[in-house]
Amino acid sequence: MLTIYSDTHRLQHGKAELIDGTLKPCFENPSRADMVLQEVRSRDLGPVIEPVAHGLAPVLRVHDAGYVEFLQTAWQRWTAMGRDYDALPKMWQIRRLRAAIPQHVEGQLCYYSMDCGTPLTAGTWPAITAAADVALTAVDQLAAGQRGVFALTRPPGHHAARDYCGGYCFFNNAAIAAQSLLDRGAKRVAVLDVDYHHGNGTQDIFYQRDDVLFLSIHGDPATEYPFFLGFADEHGEGAGLGYNYNFPLPAASSVALWFAALDTALGEIRRYAPDALVVSLGVDTFEGDPISRFSLASTDFLRLGEQIGGLGLPTAFCMEGGYAVEPIGLNAVNVLEGFSMRQ
Ligand SMILES: [Zn+2]
Incomplete structure (x- = not known):
């Protein structure tokens, strides 16, 4: 399987995130992608190529222009005030506060953020x-005839919505890939999110549309991040009604329960009969993950890949979460190898 990778991911290296009430080193750091790339190379998964620049137009197909402009200018505006530490918000536009966009960069940081874990x-x-x-180069490669492509995206993307960042995510790479597939002629695309956390950003972007089927298997938001989205009764709105499936599972659910949810999700994908599939590939469902509470073993990721491969669809895998850094490569590449075995 072909892998798309850029060293530029290393430039995103937050100093700290707020965990248990104290600032701690970011779980989401450059070593994650480095470990995955090392495993891709050591197991000879296939060629590794650099991405091709696509400009901002495909990003603006799924993200709000004001939000994109904020991201582009925020650091310069933040540091112009004499600051040199990571930019983090310190309040949110919560119930009954005005939703007007502030003029000051500090206010805009609050307005465009979901949490304070996204430096x-x-x-x-x-x-x-x-x-x-x-992600876009992975779509190019699918258009050129590849059956499966691995977009080694970092930072991850699935918590980033149309107009806000959160959960380490700024641009929603999987949503950008799905939209690009449609713009290249696909009629229907499915996005399957197997990260431990609900893909709230992807759901937000496609919630009112029937040309993207979104399915997410994740820790129940009643007790797990992102808390405010990802419940089983969220089915979509308007034209999108019936095209959004959430499978929230209690923290510490068994592996058997997780695969039963996957089986149902794959059945819905088959029923939808999409032209292509995007997988939000988080491996924080792993039993040793430090911030998640499912218990998939490394061998279970091979099985996951095989079952996705059984759909027989052109598939772009976008890397999302996974914070047990040592085995992150083993687990991610197991999914990709399992997929490849079914092609
Ligand atoms: Zn996650």
């Missing part, structure tokens, strides 16, 4: 535009 840094803009190009 905006000097290297955020080049890193997120490179990650979008990684």
